[in-house]
Structures are given as structure tokens and as C-alpha cells.
Amino acid sequence: MADSDSSPQTAAFWTQADALLRKNLTYQKRNFNANCRLISFPFVLCTLLVITQKLVDNEINKKSNQCGCQCIDTNGDGKCETVCGLQFSDLDQSPSCPIPSPLKWPPLLQVPAPQYRAVRSASNPSTDLPDESCRRTGNCPVTILITGTNQTLGQSLAASMFSPPSPLNSTNSVLGSDSTTKQDSFLDPAFIEGSLYNIQSQCTSNSTVTVSASLDVSKSSPFNFVKETVCVPSLNLWRNSSSEINDQIYRGYEKGNAERQYNELLGAYDFLNSNANNFNVNVWYNATNKDDYNGRIFLVRLPRALNLVSNAYLQLFQGRMVLEFIKEMPKPATKLRLDIASLLGTLFFTWVVIQLFPVVLTALVYEKQQKLRIMMKMHGLGDGPYWMISYMYFLVICALYMVVFVAFGSLVGLKFFTLNDYSIQLVFYFIFINLQISLAFLVSAFFSNVKTATVVGYICVFGTGLLGGFLFQAFIEDASFPKGWILFMELYPGFALYRGLYEFAEYALSGNSIGTDGMKWGNLSDSENGMSDVMIIMLLEWIALLFIAYYVDQVFSSGSGKNPKYLLQKFRKKRPSSFRRPSLGRQGSKVFVDMDKPDVVQEREKVEQLLLEPTTSHSIVCDSLRKVYPGRDGNPEKLAVRGLSLAIPRGECFGMLGPNGAGKTSFISMMIGLTTPTTGTAYVEGLDIRTQMDWVYTSMGVCPQHDLLWETLTGREHLLFYGRLKNLKGASLKRAVEESLRSVNLFNGGVADKQAGKYSGGMKRRLSVAISLIGDPKVVYMDEPSTGLDPASRSNLWNVVKRAKQGRAIILTTHSMEEAEYLCDRLGIFVDGSLQCVGNPKELRGRYGGSYVFTMTTSVDDEHEVEQMVLRLSPVLKKHTKWLEPRSLRCRNRMSALQMYSKQSRLQKAGSRFMRGVCPTPPWKMSSSRSQTQSSNSTRLHD
Template sequence: MADTSHGPASFWTQADALLRKNLTFQKRNIKTNIRLIAFPFVLCLLLVLIQALVNHELDKPENKCGCSCVDTNGDGKCEKVCGLEFSDFDQAPTCPITSPPEWPPLLQIPNPDQRAVISDIIPYKDLPNESCKKTGSCPVTLLLTGNNKSLGGILAGNMFTSSFILNSSSTLDELTNSVLGSESMPQQNNFLDPAFYSGLPIYNVQRQCTQNSTFSVQVPVASTEVQEEVRCVQALNLWRNSSAEVNNQLYKGYRKGNSERKINEILAAYDFLNSNQNNFNMSIWYNSTFKNDSGNTAIGLLRVPRSVNLVSNAYLQFLKGPGTKMLFDFVKEMPKPGTETRLDFSSLLGPLFFSWVIIQLFPVVLASLVYEKQQRLRIMMKMHGLGDGPYWMISYAYFFTISSIYMLCFVAFGSAIGLKFFTLNDYSIQFVFYFIYINLQIALAFLAAAFFSNVKTATVVGYICVFGTGLLGGFLFEFFVEDTSFPRGWIIVFELYPGFSLHRGLYEFAQYSFTGDYLGTDGMRWRDLNDSKNGMKEVLIIMTVEWLLVLFVAYYVDQVVASGSGKSPLFFLQRFKKKRSSFRMPSLQRQESKAFVQTDKPDVCQEREKVEQLLLESNTSHSIICDDLKKVYPGRDGNPSKFAVRGLSLALPRGECFGMLGPNGAGKTSFISMMIGLTKPTSGTAFIQGLDIQTYMDEIYTSMGVCPQHDLLWDTLTGREHLLFYGRLKNLKGHSLTKAVEESLKGVNLFHGGVADKQAGKYSGGMKRRLSVAISLIGDPKVVYMDEPSTGLDPASRNSLWNVVKRAKQDRAIILTTHSMEEAEILCDRLGIFVDGSLQCIGNPKELKGRYGGSYVFTMTTSANHEEDVVNLVKGLSANANKIYHLSGTQKFELPKHEVRIADVFQAVENAKSRFTVFAWGLADTTLEDVFIKVARGAQAFNILS
């Protein structure tokens, strides 16, 4: 594995490595992508199916223009003729109308129980008493104001006649001579006025009603004649002193609190302004209740022309006398061709369904980001040299590309199957809208990922947002948008939530496509964005600002919270500060701590003094220098603080493998975590290749390799693809990269048998471990950390791994933690035994065995009745012998080396065999395991006593 490094990888090299890895990962998940894209396809097909079923019903004869067999030529043969005269009310709207009927002009009359009366809201005494509502005899009120009250009274008196008599033979032509009105809801055209077939009465507005003022007339509607009732209603003209007073009464009379029920309504209000005999200047207030302000066209026509005609006719009579009249005969619609009744369900259901289609990308992106965080793959990439810049650029571009392809397929498929929602609206507006929203959605996913550490939790929350946003948007927010009385400012506040912005934009597309399909016109165009009733412009502005803001906040939070050990909240100010030197002089605080460690073992104190001397030098060959490194975890729930690492000082030169031994919980992993940037030291620091881990961790990562305690791998990537990715991060290219990958795979016995090209998720535990070791060594890192690298390996693989590590340590510093004494003795140039956060001893294996193993271990097994003879034998060899084991005739003793000769031991055993039976015996030197147990027990006993 002697690959050659070419210096730290550049920004674009790192970006290329991550892009290649993501594309490979995406190729492995092709089935998941197909299922993802299939969701909008299935939804669009479902809308098409619903549309086809509805169209089938609408195409039935009872829903089309009525037809009949008519003898048009008098030859006795009938022909099928369709027209309004053969249609009922349901069929009439679809018929061609070459000569639209003439309808008398109408006023919009308030319902009898909603007409203005005296109340606590409108306490005017000239209004009628509320008791008239019980009898249905309330008049309709007109409010008058202006600069000339006398002129106003004259004009008001000229508006309505004192009486009007209709006979049973009255026709529509005669009805136009009276002032008529209706409480029915008007339609958007005048082909068929609902006032003449709705069953509601038609009102004849007069100055005074007589007892016999109700008549019935026959009105021709479509192919039938409808008998309509014409009732008299009195017009009550009331003067007000100012237009402000009129406006106040109109506003208060329209609604009471938040109630939708209209009370105290006024028929109309007239402000004569400065009108006089030479000048006619008017303002008219009218009821626009039946106009749909949230849509793009009026649902109901406004019945305003008759109000204008009344006051104009009254002024004309004021000038020319009562015999002069300006007649208003009728209103009528333009001719129309035959039409088909159609309901575009993609527009009706689009805001709800398509919200779900688009927002479902959010949990997909979120889960992917949280997966890398949960599996610690993000920090693994960072520890091998991937900078935040390339990671953000490629990850963002990667998710943006996937989202764009998804949206392109969605719009293209919807257009291909003919959904009006897509085909009628301008594609450029759709492009801008979807472009901005998917960018905002990706930025939100990056921000949300910082607050999740579990993929399942993030996924559940993400899909709750999907369905919750769609339902709240369709069944709550949409009602607010359509309610003209709801404050527009609050609509904007709602749209600050991105899901509601999306729903509002889809709602606008749906409104324009529905209307365009119904009227045969275009959908939304860029010019329509200037319409005050169109909310698309404000949605685009809100989403653009939020996208940039959320993206900035997400990056900031990632740097402070989610990126490795995190940075200071004011990290962006560091560039304005003078960078401190890599090495620093020992501070006074460090000097004060020396008294605390004077009781350390001489070898530990010597290592500390060596570190202090190295810190004073400007250049050094030591790759790793730990300076009084401490880690304290604060106490919780009443428990005391936990000292994981207590003032560790250590120096490693190039070419040395340092083994860290210690029992579980001793602090080895905490030490490694600080060195690789996973956690921050409580105090002290360390220098890697001369760079401080507190300040220059990003630079340190470029020359560092890590084999963590738990394998951090992508399940869907192969072993070769893992090494290619990490090799590129270490700036290996071309032939050098290929060679390094092959050597790495051969070195850890993963090259042959197709193992290298098998997905890592199918590896055994030992194979994953070997791959992790190979990853840590590829690219010639100068510093390598291996946390229990041989865990789970079989003897053959372990021996092969040891050979790899021995070759790799030639020109790099390696820190290795292990529980295998054999591994430590074979691989490590020096060992340190770590107990309860402190380094207890340090040295090479021979030194430690010599220092802590100054005794032989004598073992003998006899029958139980000769155990005392064995004890006497040992006492004869050494008076200071110490029994360390005794079970069923087997006894072990420690014999000080300086008191015992090996020849004497053999002689004593031979003599003992002549006196009693010896089943087995042995004499062994101290092993490293014995040293480890002795040091660990001694340190733990000391800590308990202290």
C-alpha cells in the first residue's frame, strides 16, 4: 500500500470525488427512484380516469342541448333539430343561442329578513322597526347625501313611481316599464337570468305599495313558460349628512362581528356631490356580494345598470319635466355557439394532489441527509479530507438535479396526457415557480437535517408535513384566500410557511386553467401577475427571499452544530482576527498543572517533559504532539462530572505505531474522538503535523486517515467504490488511483473472488473491518488512527492485516487501540496503558515487561493431599514467593527473578517427583497481558482509595 500522495486535493477534485460517489449511489437506487417517479404518474392517471368518468356522465343526452324530430320541409320526414326550445333548465346552458333573450334590467334586492332596520349597530331612528322582518314587509333602503339636500330629495322622488298596475296578460316588455329587482344570485351571463326561474319572487320597487300589489306573470324560459310572482316593495329614501356617514352605515350594516349572515343591508346609496341644474356628478354605492373577488372572472354579473339608469332618468326629469323618460328596455347577452359541459378535475383537485406530489421530495432529501448524519458518513468523509464547500455544492446540486428531473417528468407527463392544469398555463411561469420552490425545499431539508439524528424520526416527521400541509392548504388556507373579508396581510403571513406558498401558487394555476377551460380562453400569462387578485407575484417574491435566507441559516447551523465537533457561533469573524501560530508556548495554566502530575510514574513524567520541550521548538519531526489534553463530560441528573481524559501528554514521531491499551471505559475512544475532531477538548490541545486541532482541523483532515471503532460504510457501494472515493479525496488520480486501490484491496485480502465488487452491505463483519482499515491507509496519510482494527477477524485475516499495518507505519504516525496483547506486541513500537482517563505507563513492550514483570510464574498440579508439599517447595525456592491462583490441586506462584535461578527450579521439581506425584508443572516469564492486568488493577485500586 505504498501509494504516493500529491498534496491536498483541490476544491474541484473533492467535488468530483463526491459527485462520482453520489452518481454511483444513485445508480444503485434505481428501483427506489422508479417508485418515487411513479407516484405522480399514477396520480395523474387517476385524475385522467376521474375526468373520463365525469365526461362520460356529462355527455349523456340529459346533460346536452335538447333535440327533437321536426318536419322542417313539410314532406312528412322529420329531422333531428337541437335548440333552446327543446331543452329543459339543465340542458339549456349547452345550447347554441343565436338570438339571446331580452331580460328586464334588475336591481339586487336584499332578502326580506336582511333589510336595514333599527338596531344597536345602526341606531338611526328614521329606519323601520325590526318588527317588519316578522311580517316580511320591510322596505328597501336607499341612502342619499350630497351638497344640495333639496336637489337630492327631488331626484330621489323621481326615481320610483307611486304605483304600477300589472294585469295577468303582462309580458316581459311591460315589465321593463317598472323598476324590478330580485334577491336571486346572478349568473356570469344573461342567457338565462335566474330571477325568472329560481322560484324567488321578483320585486317591483315603488314609493308606496298598495294592498293588491302582488301579481303573477308568465315568463318564457327555454322551451317552457314559468309563472313568476311579482311583489311590490317600498323604497325608503333616507338622507345622511355626509358620505362618511353613509359609508359607516353601509359597512356596519353588511356584517355583524364575524358572522357570514348579512343583516341591515342597503339597496344602494347615492352621493349627489356638487350636482346642480348645470352639473350632474354622482357616486353610487352598490352591493357586490355576488362577484367572486378571489377568482379571475365574476361568478355573477353585477346588477348595476338599473341603478345608474334610475338616477340618470331622475335628473333628466328634473331638467325636462316628468313627462321626459329615458327608457331602459332590456339587457341581453351576445350570441353563443353550442358548448359542452366540462369540469377540469386536474384544476379542481390540483392544489391538493399536486401539493402532495411536490412536497414528497422533502422527506426524501431529508432522509438522505439524516442517513449520512446517523451513520456518521458525513464526518467520515470530512475526516478524510472532504471540505464543507465541495460537500455543500455537490450535495445541493445533486438534490437539485434529482428534484428537477422529477418535476420535469411530472409536468411533461401531465401535459402529455392532456391535463389542463399544465397545458393552459404558461410553461415559463410554471418553470420559474417550480424552480424557486424546489430550491427552497432543498434548503429547508438541509436546515431540518441539523435537528434530526435518526432517519426513521426524520422520515415520519417529513411525511406528516407532506400530508398535513396538503390537507391544511386545501381545507383551511384555501378558504382564507377565497374569503374577500379575510385580511390580505394575514394571507401573506400564512404564505411565509413554504407549504402554503406552494399551495397558493398551485391554487392560482388551478383557477386560471379551470376558467380558461370553461370559457375557452388561455390560462395564466405573465401579464396576469400584475392583477391585484392574482397572488402568484407575492408568492414568487416570498419564496425567493426565503430560499436565500433559509440557505444561509442552514449553512450557518451546519457549521455550528452539525459539522463534526462544530464551530464557534462567531466562526465567521475569525477571518478578521490574526491567525495564531501553529505551535504555542506553554501557558501559565499548564505550568500550574505540573504540581498535579508530579506523582506520575517516571516514564509518564518523562513523556510530559519531552512534549514541553518539543513545543518550544520551531520545527519537529514528531507528527503528533498532545499537550495536557483533557476531556470532562458534565454531570447530569445528580451524577458527578466524568473525567474521560485527564491531562494526557504524548509525542509520536513519524514511523512509530503507538498502542493504547486499557480496560473498557478507560477513555481511549474519547481520546481518539478529540484527535479526529468528533468532540472538542475541555482543555489542552494537540498538534498534528504542526497544526492545532482547536483551530486547523479542516487542514489536518487532508493528511489524516481513520479506522473508527464501528465501520462507517455505504451499504450499496462496493469495496472498490469506497476506496476509489476516498482515494480521490486524497488527491489520487488516474493510474496512481487504480494502483493504490488494487494494492489496498490485495493487502486486506478483498481483491480476489469478486469480493472487491460486492456491495459492502453484503460483507461479513470481518470483511467490513478490513475495508475500513484499507480506507484509513489509502492516499498515504501522515497520521492514522485505528480504533480496535482487528475486531472480528479470523486468525488468517488478522495476520494479513498486521502485515499491512507493519508496512504502512514506515513513514507515518499511527495510534492504535486494541484489546489484543498479541496485536499490541507485534505492531506497536511503544505502548501506553490507559486507565480511568490517565496514562499509567509508557514504553516499548520489552521495557514494560521488564519494568512490571520482574517475576516468573510457577505452576504445579498435584493431588489435593500434596498441596502443602508444593507450598513448601516454592518457599524453599524463594521466601518472597506469592501465591496468585489455587483451584483443585493447581496452584500458581509469582517468583521474583532476582531470587530464583531456573536451574534450581528444575532441580527442585525433579526432587519433588520422587516424593509425590506431579501431574503437571510449568515456569513462564511475564507476558504483556500480565503487565496490563497488573497495571490496570493497581491504578484502579489507587483511584478507589483516593
């Protein structure tokens, strides 16, 4: 069948895009308060970080943390001057002092404290270890384990490492301390507040060594250290293999019942294959205090341990090597800098950025839950404009959010933002928000409830931050963790974001501490910098997820959906030509036609004739349309529509009547694309609803059973949006909107500019009818349009629908016979999914007229009472009694016949009220105690 020349021109791509953009901007303007709350989150977080930074700065810049000072009479005139320097400082103050000539410290070993030195115990029962009683006297030796392929060489080297020095002085004595190291050695804690040990193979009475250190840190006050040592004997024990040493070191950490008890070793050496011509050794050393939980790196006392074994080997074979001292590099006066934003920013800023994901997700699921997306599509909005505008809309919102976030963080002076190159930040955030939006589009296809989507979205937000901070970051900082697994974990967008923010934080923290810039483009080539890998991963995922999201949307989320193989089909670049042909779905399927109903048979023959000889006079042609819902939970399948054949010409309003569950809504759902037919098909303006539904939408208007409106948009804004989708522009658009508002009584009193969420139920219903008619659609579906309206509004609405019949086909469902007779040119009665009769109201009245049958089913005991009640309402009735089995289905059918075909008489009104009370559970029914085979009395009264 060819298209009519009067078919409305389809709105162009950019016209549809403009309509959706205008609607979104208006909707966004109405959500101003919600947007303010969204943007306030990074504002509040950055403000809290700034306040915390101020508090930390005040704490670390206290006088007690600055270089120590003292009032000294430098000129001998009795007046003192304040002199500051290392000599007046303690361990906490020394890092801030200017030190042009750092002290030379004697090299030390990390010696276990007396109460922790290795002894025989239950977990380490080695017989060559000292008895535990030495801990009570405090004279336990420090133990060194040795192994290698040459036991004689190993024991000889171990013995010479701690031989008594000659002459005895601090330079060639083996010194050690059990004090905890610091991040620098400007002031070594061992010489300030710790114990200093002199380690020898055997302590004698004259084995005490006095250690001194002196430095003229200022001309007026030299800096001198003098400290005596405590002699500690060394114990060298041979082990047969390195695995034995490893096992014993492991057993050195045992936990007692009350507190931790240690069996610590001084160290261990594996001389491997060393000999006179080859020196090869592995060294075990104590690095317990290398890192603390705050990420600070402490010095490790390793140089002296390496020097001892190297010097012992040289003395045995070639000569002697002396490690005289260790010292720090010179430095100017410095201030302690601690950037809180860089320390905490990775976790907090992950929450700030990723919270956009549930915002976008809930917005998409809201349109899906409220069926607003399919409502827009049914009024002509194509998938292309929807995706382009929706994507760009969310992209602009997210981009503005990120710009405000970075701008405010920079404005308040957070080093996280100011030190790192802004162009890198721009590229990183831009790629991620695109990836985030694509992921939201994909995930939204699997949710149909906003509350569920919101909960899942925010679980992802907080879960990503916590897992990143307490799990993923540990893997990043572990040099032994395979890089391949890091890259695999970064495939999850949340971890990719966390890694990028972690790199920003590390460079900002490093740059702040040494006074340099943070991350630059050149740093992306650093081997330890994972930013380049993250950007590549996110870019590839963005492209892949966007494609997958569009495909999933087309298959699952766009009304009735498309064939999963639709991408393999040839893309149509123009509107397909109209055609009709007999439905293939009818072949081989049972068509439910009652041959005793000539009007239904005649309608089917008319459809078959139209399919063979197509014309342009009929807008809707249904060919053996059938819908079967599969059975669930053990229930049989539900046959909702049984082989419906129907033809509706232009200018006709076709009324569909029938009880609830008769199949009317299922039929409408197939016609508007919400569900697909099981078999058969229908043609709308010559287009097949199975394959050409996107084109059908361009000439269709829908008033659904439930009002599908945006709560924050006004009635006028709704009509402007849908009018633009119907290709109305300029003055014609404004005129059409005003006429629509006036026709449904929504123009006066400011109602047109009132938000739809504040409308009453009747006002929303009238607005839905106006939406379905705007833009002159050629086919209109109205599902119970007058539901909830008062009599005056209903009468006015009927006039609107009646005027709208000209030039278009209308399918209207209703439960009101009065409405059907007033509006519809033809009526169709639906029962159990099939068309029982079809014709105009006068034909049906004449065909089934002559007498009006009022059928009532009751038990035998109540028969007389029911008969008297009915005769009081209409004395002219004649009684006809028929025995039948009680069936609720027959009751529904009788009720439908009564309501649809009886005159507006006293009997019809009273009978309708009565039947509503009786069916499907009549007050006069068989008692449950009686036999199920007992018949009830069906009384027919003829007027």
C-alpha cells in the same frame, strides 16, 4: 517542525469532487427502486387527474347538458326534423346553445321570499316593522330603509321609487324575483321557474301585471315568454343614521333553534348630502348568492336598484330615465369546459413538488447520523468539493424529477402544463428547487436522527398544502387583504410555491374556459398576477439561505466546528506551513503528572524538548492535552483526559490500553477532530489540531470503533472512493484497492463486490481497517480494530497492521494484551484519563516484573473459599493479606494490571475470567446489612 518531504500530495479540488461524484452516482444506481417509487408519485397523481377529467367530461357532455332539441315538422310534409336551440332548452342547457340575438329581459330586483321578509322579532324589535303574523298569510311587505342628512328629500325619493306606473306595463313596472340567479341571463330563472313580483307602494285589485318576452331565435320557431306577476307592497322606513341601517341588516340574519330564520330587507339607501344641486347616494343590496363554495360567480340584480333611485331623483328635479331591458352578449354554440387539473392542481401539485424537501433532508441527515460525512472529511474530503458535488447532485435529481413531472403532465394533456408558457414554468421550478435544496441543507444542521427529520419533513409537506389551500388562498382572493401581508407570508417557501402554482392554475382555467393561452411573460406585469413577486422572493431567499446554510455547517456540523468569526479571518489559499510552539492552553492549568512515575515524566520532558527544538521525526506530539465535559442534570463535570503529553515518531505503533471509561476514546476523538480540546493541543505532522484540522485530514487514516459504511456500496467501491480521496488514480488506484482487499481477505469469492450491508461484523471490521490504510496516510488511528474477528482473521489482520507501520505513526487502542504485545512498539496504560505508565512491552515487564501480583478483594467470610480456589489453580502462590476499604476503582485498576502484565499462564487465563466476574460487582462482597465501615480482606498472592 517542518513537513516531511515524503508527505503525500493532497488530492486536488477536482480530484475530490470526482471521487464524491462517482460514489454518489453508484449509490444512486443502487437506489433505483426507491427512485422509481419517488417518480411514480407524480405519475400516479397525473393519471388520477386524467381519469377524473374523463369522468367529469362524460358527465358534463351528456345530452341533458347540451343545447335542447325537438323534432318539428318544418315543411308541413308530415316529416319532422330535429331542431335545436334556446327555445327547447332548460336553464342547464341554455349556455351551450348558439344565441345570435339574446333575449331582452325586464330588469328585476332581488326580492326576499315571503317567509324571509323582515318582521318584528326578538333580535330586531323595531316597532315600525310588520307583525310576524303576515308570514302566515304570505302578504308581508318588502322593506326598504333610508337615511340621509335631508329626511324630507329622502322620504320623498323613496316614496316615488315604487309609485304605481302609468300606464301599467312591464317596462315601467318595478319587478322582482326571489329566484336564485345564474352565471348568465340567456334564460332568466325568474321567468322560467321562479316567482315574479310587482312591487308597488300599495297593492290594489288591478295591480297584477302580465310580463312577456319574445325573440325569434329561429325562423321556424319563435320564442315567447308570458308570465303574470304577484303584487307586493313596499314599506319605506326612515333611520337616523347609516350605522342603524347597518346594525339592522346585520340582525337580519338570526339563527333559530331548529332552522335558520331570516329577516331580510329589500335594500337600503343613504342619500348622504343630496339636494337639488347634488345627488350622492350609497346603496345596500343583497349579494348573498354572488359566490358559491365552488368558486362560481353569479349575476347580481343591482341595475334595477340603482335605476330606481336615479329615476326618482330625476323625476323630482329634472326629468325621467327609463331602464328598458337587460341582455347578454351574443355568442356561438359552446361546450362546458371544466379543467380538473387547474381546479385541484394547486393543492396536489404543491404536494408533488415539495415532497422533494424531505427526500433531500433525510439524505443529508442520514450521512450526519451515520457519521459518514465526518468519515469522508477525516480521509481528506474538503468542504468545497463536498458542498459543490452534494448540491449539484441533489439539483440534478430534483431537476430530472421536475422535468419528468411536467413532461408527463403535458403528455397526458393536462391544461395546467400545456396552456402556460413552458419557459415560465422552467424558471419558476428551477428557482424553487434550488431554494428547497438550500433550505434542506440549513435545516439538516438541526437534526441528528433520520426518523425525526422524516416526520418533520412530511409534516411540512402536507401542512403546507392544506394551509395553502384553506387559508393562504383565501387571503389571495380577498381583495381587501393587505398585499404586504401576502408578500410576508410568501417568505415561507411553501407559500411561495403555492402562490406560483395558484397563478398557473388560474391562467390555465381561464384560458381553457375561453379557448385562449394561459400565462405568458407579458402577464407577469398584470396587477393581479403575483408570479413576478414570488420569483423575486424565492431568488433572494435562495441566495441568502445558501450562504447561511454553509455558515451554519462550518460552525456546527463539520466535525469539531469552527469559530463563529472564521469568515472574518483571512482566507488561506495554500497549505499552511508546519510549526510547533508550546501550548498556551497549558499555562495556568493544572497538569496531572504523578512524579513517582518516571516514564510519564520522561515522556513529558521529551515533548517539551520537541516543542523547543522541532524535528521531522515525530508525526504526533501531544502537549498537555486536556478534555473536560461540562456537568449536566446536577452532575459534576467529567474530566476525561488529564493533561496528556505524548510523542510518537514515524514507524511506531503506539498501543493504548485501559478499562472502559479511562479516556482512550475521548483522546482519539480530539485527535481526529470530533471534539475540541478544553486546554492544550496536539500537532500532527507539524499541524495544530485546533486551527489546522482541515489540513491534518489530508494525511490521516481512521478505523473508528464502529464501522461507518454505506450499506448499498460494495467493499471495492468503498476503497475506490477513499483511494481517490487520497489522490490515487488509474492503475495505481486499482492496484492499491486489490492489494488492500487481498490483505484483509475480502478479495476472493466475490466478497469484494458484495454490498457492505450484507457483510458480517468481522468483514465490516476488516474493510474499515483497509479503508484506514489505503493511500499511504502518515498517521493512522485504529480504535479496537480486531473487535468481532475470529482468531484466524485476527492473526491475519495483525500481520497487515504490522506491515503498515513502516513510514507512518499508528495509534491503536485495544483490550487485548496479546494484540498489544504483538503489534505495538510502545504501550501506554490509561486510567481515569491520565497516562499511568509508558514504554515498550519488555521495559514494562522488566520494570514491574520479578513477581506477578494477583489481587482479589472479597469479604472476610469468603476469604478462605477464594484462597483455596486460587491455590488449586496455581499451588506455588504465596499469600499476602492487607486490610483495605472496598473501592470499585481499585478493583478496576487491579483487573487492568492483571490483564495487562501477567504472563500467558494458567493463572492469568483463569484470573482474567474470574476478575471479569468479580469487578466491579464481585460475587464475594460485603453484605448490605453490615456496617459501611467494615473492612474487607484483600489477599495478595505472589508467584
